[in-house]
Amino acid sequence: MTKGMTDSRPFVLAPWRSQLARALHRNRSKPESRYFQLATVTTEGRPANSTVVFRGFAEASNQIQMVTDGRSDKLGQLQANPWAEACWYFTQTREQFRLTGHLSVITADHPEVQAQDDRRLAWQKLSDGARQQFHWPQPKAKRQEDGEPFAVADLDPVQPLDNFCLVRLDPLAVDHLDLRGDPQNRTRYVYQGPGQEQGQGDGGWDAIAVNP
Secondary structure (H helix, E strand, O other), X not given: OOOOOOOOOOOOOOHHHHHHHHHHHHOOOOHHHHEEEEEEEOOOOOEEEEEEEOOOEOOOOOOEEEEEEOOOHHHHHHHHOOEEEEEEEEOOOOEEEEEEEEEEEEOOOOOOHHHXXXXXXXXXXXXXXXXXXXXXXXXXOOXXXXXXXXXXXXXXXXXXXXXXXXXXXXXXXXXXXXXXXXXXXXXXXXXXXXXXOXXXXXXXXXXXXXXX
16 A cells, blocks of 8 residues: 555454453563564565554554654655565563554645544654654755754654654564464464354454464
């Protein structure tokens, strides 16, 4: 799903959500539990990986939210190829989640009103320091000797800068590995789409116990 497209799937809480929510709750004392690795594909077809901050779930959706600078490489990457995979490890409970799906982006010119409201809310939830990073000079441009471009600006805490983007990962497959067992426990969740026969999954999702 790319910019400007709306997810037409009826919302049903995915079965892996309770497992992920439990992991987030049980690891809440660990600051690193809010970070995960996001792999994307460059416009040259090469892998790219970055560490991002979990910004919650989109309302009435299983989509995972994060933010990015519209001037960064990531925006062009996901517009060219929306496929991505998140790898999320929780140290306290020794669990790993790999979530594969499509990325979508909400930019300053996104046409949907609700999407713009969500983008503003994400901006408002940022710390002052995090907002300042979107005021910094062009990412990956050669750094100047003079540090003045990094001076603190008086930013509007309500209305985001134009280069502030809300990004969402819409998982289509989730791999949950619990390392505490002997043997370890691993479950694969695969979205099969709406309209499945009764008993063939949970809201379009199949959950399959697999070997670790």
